[in-house]
Amino acid sequence: MACNMKREIRPTTAVVPCPVVLLSVAGPERPNIITLSWVANVCSDPATIVVGVRPQRHSYQLMKDTRDFVLNVPTTELLEATEFSGTKSGRDFDKFAECGLKQVPATKVKSPMIKECPINIECKIVKVDSLGVHDLFTAEVVAVHIDESVLNENGRLDASKTNLFTYLPLTGEYWSLGEQIG
Amino acid sequence: MACNMKREIRPTTAVVPCPVVLLSVAGPERPNIITLSWVANVCSDPATIVVGVRPQRHSYQLMKDTRDFVLNVPTTELLEATEFSGTKSGRDFDKFAECGLKQVPATKVKSPMIKECPINIECKIVKVDSLGVHDLFTAEVVAVHIDESVLNENGRLDASKTNLFTYLPLTGEYWSLGEQIG
Numbered sequence: 001m002a003c004n005m006k007r008e009i010r011p012t013t014a015v016v017p018c019p020v021v022l023l024s025v026a027g028p029e030r031p032n033i034i035t036l037s038w039v040a041n042v043c044s045d046p047a048t049i050v051v052g053v054r055p056q057r058h059s060y061q062l063m064k065d066t067r068d069f070v071l072n073v074p075t076t077e078l079l080e081a082t083e084f085s086g087t088k089s090g091r092d093f094d095k096f097a098e099c100g101l102k103q104v105p106a107t108k109v110k111s112p113m114i115k116e117c118p119i120n121i122e123c124k125i126v127k128v129d130s131l132g133v134h135d136l137f138t139a140e141v142v143a144v145h146i147d148e149s150v151l152n153e154n155g156r157l158d159a160s161k162t163n164l165f166t167y168l169p170l171t172g173e174y175w176s177l178g179e180q181i182g
Numbered sequence: 183m184a185c186n187m188k189r190e191i192r193p194t195t196a197v198v199p200c201p202v203v204l205l206s207v208a209g210p211e212r213p214n215i216i217t218l219s220w221v222a223n224v225c226s227d228p229a230t231i232v233v234g235v236r237p238q239r240h241s242y243q244l245m246k247d248t249r250d251f252v253l254n255v256p257t258t259e260l261l262e263a264t265e266f267s268g269t270k271s272g273r274d275f276d277k278f279a280e281c282g283l284k285q286v287p288a289t290k291v292k293s294p295m296i297k298e299c300p301i302n303i304e305c306k307i308v309k310v311d312s313l314g315v316h317d318l319f320t321a322e323v324v325a326v327h328i329d330e331s332v333l334n335e336n337g338r339l340d341a342s343k344t345n346l347f348t349y350l351p352l353t354g355e356y357w358s359l360g361e362q363i364g
Contacts, residue, residue: 007333009327011228011322011324012226012326013226015201016301019200021197038222040222040224040232041195041197046193046313046314047195050232073196079364083364119196119198132228134224134225143190144192146196148188148189157352159352159353159355164198166359168341168346170341171341173362174364175341175362176360177348177359179358179360181347182261182264
């Protein structure tokens with residue numbers, strides 16, 4: 001595909017494609033949801049993830065106060081809720097209500113899970129580090145829930161039974177997954 | 183898609199889908215390539231990425247010694263090289279030679295870029311933190327190169343001109359991208 005001529009552009013966050021998660025977090029008035037792409041699995045034992053969040057975001061203080069959150073993996077059916085939760089503030093909107101999403105109590109953390117997402121990852125915050133305009137939350141995974149409808153007979157995820165999607169920060173686009181290639 | 187019945191599984195790194203990058207790093211004998219999925223954009227200014235690497239991996243010490251690396255984004259044409267570089271050790275193989283990949287000098291770091299990858303992200307390591315079985319490398323992006331063949335008329339990535347793919351750690355599968363949905 002490459003024509004072997006490259007253009008150097010300004011230094012930017014160019015890793016593609018990226019995950020998309022709906023992070024749900026408890027709050028004093030109501031829980032909130034924030035769409036994030038700056039998230040990764042980073043350590044298998046203890047199972048650890050990181051997320052990058054701007055301190056100005058409404059969820060930032062909720063996360064610092066609650067000390068936990070849930071990463072909910074959306075499907076293409078939830079694209080509208082994903083875009084809404086990534087662009088509107090929880091200061092102005094009850095995102096669960098606006099998006100028609102249902103809260104389900106988590107088993108290990110105070111923050112609620114989103115029922116409509118087939119994968120829910122309960123996380124307890126270990127530390128928060130400033131990187132610049134974003135802070136990095138390091139969190140330990142304490143429980144994972146997967147919808148029975150997307151499991152195979154061995155109790156593992158069957159990705160063909162759901163419609164995962166991905167985000168390209170270089171273009172601001174969401175893309176569906178195609179097919180298994182390896 | 184969800185049938186509203188969830189199964190709780192053991193705590194694990196369940197974020198899906200994930201990026202796949204070929205990390206190239208300089209070395210005293212030869213440069214090495216390691217395939218990583220535990221990688222994320224985490225801060226926009228300064229542009230910062232993180233990667234999780236086990237200390238036992240050959241590239242780990244090269245990264246610590248060199249203090250920089252390049253994240254090369256592969257396409258589906260490089261799936262074989264991706265799998266090879268993720269499962270074989272640079273102690274035993276010259277991965278550039280084995281995979282038929284060409285080194286290109288980077289502009290800001292000592293580590294080489296992989297010519298065949300349409301996106302190359304030069305990174306300087308800021309710090310290394312132990313998380314458990316993996317260490318977390320925090321690195322600043324110092325240059326980005328994109329192949330002219332995958333740019334649109336405005337000089338931005340046109341993802342339809344290349345074949346990006348993604349990794350699902352819950353299943354160990356690689357999936358192609360489908361189509362733009364948002």
